[in-house]
Amino acid sequence: MSESLEGVGRLACFELWGGNSKAVQAVELPGLLGWIWCAPFGHGDSGGDVHYLSVCSKGQVSRIALADVAGHGEPASSVAQSLRRVLQHHTDNWDQSALMRELNEAFKQDAKGVQFATAVVLGFYLGTGELLFTNAGHLPLLWHHAGSGVWDWLEDHTPYAKDAAALPLGLITGTTYAQTIVDFSPGDTLLLYTDGITESRNEVGAELGHEGLLGLVRSLTAGPLEGPVAFGHALVARLKEFQGSGPQRDDETLILLQRQPGIGQLRASQGGGRRNTGPARRKPR
Template sequence: MSASENVRSGGVPAAEESERMQCMEVWGGNRGTNKSFEMPGLRTWVYSRPYSEDKSGGDVYYVSSCASGRITRILLADVMGHGTLAADTARGLRDLMRENINRIRQTSLVHALNQQFSDVARQGGFATALVGTFFAPRRSLAICNAGHPQPLVYRVAQAQWTPLHRRRAENAKLVDMPLGIADEVDYLISETKLDQGDLVLGFSDALPEASDEQGKMLGSDGILELVRQLDVSNPDQLIPDLLAAIGRLSPENLAQDDLTIILLQVTESRPRMKDNLLAPFRLFGKVTDQTQWVEQRR
């Protein structure tokens, strides 16, 4: 059975046992993956499946951890363009993640992303992106959404999934457009406080573009309703259960595009004293590169 058939039939396994992400490390790429990581205050699951069994896709995902482990950053981008362009873009995104690995604020990263994708657009490409920065001491998550599907949040206190709060623009300027479309765009960064056990779900457009039993596109509201029916007591199973639920609606679902899902859960773990003490020395060292990407053929 192919990977796409596994997705539609509910045969996607839970991610392997969590690995501990090391300080000053960047992991990710554009290849298929199903992994879980632990870092201070956070557990992360990443599932990605390129379209049509390809070795790589247009979805690019990265996770990084700073010198002390207090700052975890995620990036999910959907890059549309020819193979060489997409691969070059993936490398550029990796470099930006490395350069900004120790910055709590992600403003400079987002503006650098827009500049990079302006170059992509001039070459006929296009991209949307979701950037998130989790700061463990405050259990805060800053999110910037550039034309990407809106993430969902499950708050233990309310026991319900809702769309993640999004700041409103204060003027009529362009805001949160896909990257590279225009230079003068405001990318609003929304910060939310999370509590232990809370979940955040980010995903590429393959999910909201899936269809229900009548052939109607699910959209963001449809995905929200599906997620609300899932059991959150075992987060390891949440991504497989969501994919199975979508796959049961239509045999064509999740087979027409690259597919990536990132799930975050706030945990009780804190940065280790050892990592805090070593952080100043790590600033002078190199970032460990655990990224893997290959050029798309199509």
């Protein structure tokens, strides 16, 4: 499960990193090791896929956000700035309900020339190893459970799967976004992605699709997943193999997050826990 951390960016307390620019970067957050691959459409320097990672002022809560904006260029950049501002304002908050409401309103006010954006926002609490996720019309997340060694859809492991995905950002003022908590154990890995991945096509025009992506990640894993960096590079190589000489049709982004062993396990065993979770829904064991 462990990987060399040489060349990995480390987020400090109250730091926020990301944007809508081209990126290939490993990032270490408290209790997590992440890997981001963002390839804007047309080999440009920036696109409509926006990602941010942040750490709260005390290093206990990390947040990861991925948005797919219906647009490119200046409109997408304005969305990136709005997302950054709202995430910075809520860096210290574990509960995501107010954050999502503010994101929705900020999108309607600031996203000039953009109709909507899908987004998924995650919060990870180091003290308990719990993962809080909110889906605003975005694609389902893939989860590699270390205990079983199998990739599957995260939403299939929650009792609220039908409620997991709400409306995209920017459609209706006052939209309420559900949030769900799952236990994210050491070695567990999540894959976030945009529709540029699942809607990519091979040389004969066949679309990869959701099940095709699931097949790709399963074909790369037999048992424990060594680490998100090596796996991410292997997944991109397999994706390019599928696409062949076919043209890139959209922005493409992959984010891998793996839970690392450490202080969170100790605090959980000693009875430590999070506070002020709000209306989050918890997955029973």
